[in-house]
Amino acid sequence: MQAEPMSITLNTVVVAGAGIMGQGIAQLCATLSLHTILYDVHEEGLNKARQGIAQNLQQNVAKGRLSEEDAAKIQQRIVYTHRLKDAVGDMLIEAIVEQAAPKQALFLAMEQQNGPQFIIASNTSSIPMEVLSKGLSRPERVVGLHFFNPATIMKLVEVISGPQTLPSVAQQAEDLAHRMNKIVVRAQDAPGFIVNRVARPYYAESLRLLSAGGLAHQDIDRLMESIGFRMGPFRLMDLIGVDTNLSVTTSIYQGLGCPARFEPSPVQQRLVQEGHHGRKSGQGFYSYPPQDGSKTN
Numbered sequence: 001m002q003a004e005p006m007s008i009t010l011n012t013v014v015v016a017g018a019g020i021m022g023q024g025i026a027q028l029c030a031t032l033s034l035h036t037i038l039y040d041v042h043e044e045g046l047n048k049a050r051q052g053i054a055q056n057l058q059q060n061v062a063k064g065r066l067s068e069e070d071a072a073k074i075q076q077r078i079v080y081t082h083r084l085k086d087a088v089g090d091m092l093i094e095a096i097v098e099q100a101a102p103k104q105a106l107f108l109a110m111e112q113q114n115g116p117q118f119i120i121a122s123n124t125s126s127i128p129m130e131v132l133s134k135g136l137s138r139p140e141r142v143v144g145l146h147f148f149n150p151a152t153i154m155k156l157v158e159v160i161s162g163p164q165t166l167p168s169v170a171q172q173a174e175d176l177a178h179r180m181n182k183i184v185v186r187a188q189d190a191p192g193f194i195v196n197r198v199a200r201p202y203y204a205e206s207l208r209l210l211s212a213g214g215l216a217h218q219d220i221d222r223l224m225e226s227i228g229f230r231m232g233p234f235r236l237m238d239l240i241g242v243d244t245n246l247s248v249t250t251s252i253y254q255g256l257g258c259p260a261r262f263e264p265s266p267v268q269q270r271l272v273q274e275g276h277h278g279r280k281s282g283q284g285f286y287s288y289p290p291q292d293g294s295k296t297n
């Protein structure tokens with residue numbers, strides 16, 4: 001049996017993927033005074049992330065939750081880079097596209113350019129650690145650390161141990177989430193973990209209803225919101241990212257042996273093919289003006 005290594009001291013966290021989730025996670029890390037490297041392959045995404053984080057911090061200042069001085073310090077702790085070689089630290093929190101192959105390739109590269117104690121945490125919504133850690137030299141240092149959207153606000157975090165994850169690695173991921181003031185639940189290493197698996201029928205049945213005709217997506221949203229759901233399924237898919245939501249559905253569908261109830265919807269597939277990815281692209285089920293990102297129809 002392998003000896004349990006000592007806990008590492010976290011000084012520098014690399015957050016990979018500067019999209020919806022990476023931005024929020026980077027802000028959370030920097031708020032804990034961690035030196036934070038936000039890495040993305042797209043420079044444009046990094047610029048958007050810098051603006052998004054600045055805007056979010058300013059909103060907190062305006063609401064009296066944060067001083068101007070602290071907001072400036074948080075921003076200064078984040079380094080933005082599109083160079084993989086600069087992504088060096090004590091831990092990775094990965095939030096890139098929801099597909100196994102690019103995540104595995106990134107983990108391999110990160111494992112090679114970081115020390116033996118380096119922790120690889122994935123914010124995947126659905127892909128088991130058993131899959132993501134394939135081909136790595138140190139699969140025991142891979143753990144799921146699944147935040148919810150928006151990461152700075154939503155309290156829940158799922159921590160997922162793969163078959164080889166060391167208890168000390170899962171514990172360090174959990175400790176970090178606690179430091180961020182999150183509520184942690186340990187989830188089994190199965191497709192979609194807990195929340196995304198339970199939530200799948202909400203999207204799948206709504207998309208089936210829409211395809212059947214007779215109801216517009218606005219009607220379904222309005223009805224669901226009127227009975228107490230915070231967001232209707234279509235507004236929620238736009239918030240998550242229609243592409244990401246489809247990737248999660250596809251991954252859970254395939255991971256569970258293709259049960260009909262989780263079959264991806266042609267309506268959603270068409271939207272993704274057309275580039276209508278939701279709020280982040282300005283168009284999904286609804287349209288969003290570039291200035292404020294709010295719902296228009």
Ligand SMILES: NC(=O)c1ccc[n+]([C@@H]2O[C@H](COP(=O)([O-])OP(=O)(O)OC[C@H]3O[C@@H](n4cnc5c(N)ncnc54)[C@H](O)[C@@H]3O)[C@@H](O)[C@H]2O)c1
Pocket residue numbers: 016017018019020021022039040041042045094095096097098099102106123124125126146147148149239240241244248280
């Ligand atoms: N959107 C949500 O509501 C949500 C919630 C929880 C978890 N997640 C998970 O978080 C991850 C990211 O989702 P998101 O919504 O932030 O996606 P996103 O589309 O907003 O951003 C993804 C970012 O990753 C970058 N990227 C793609 N490939 C890369 C690579 N090989 N190396 C570095 N950067 C790369 C892209 O340029 C993009 O900026 C996914 O695994 C998703 O399932 C998403």
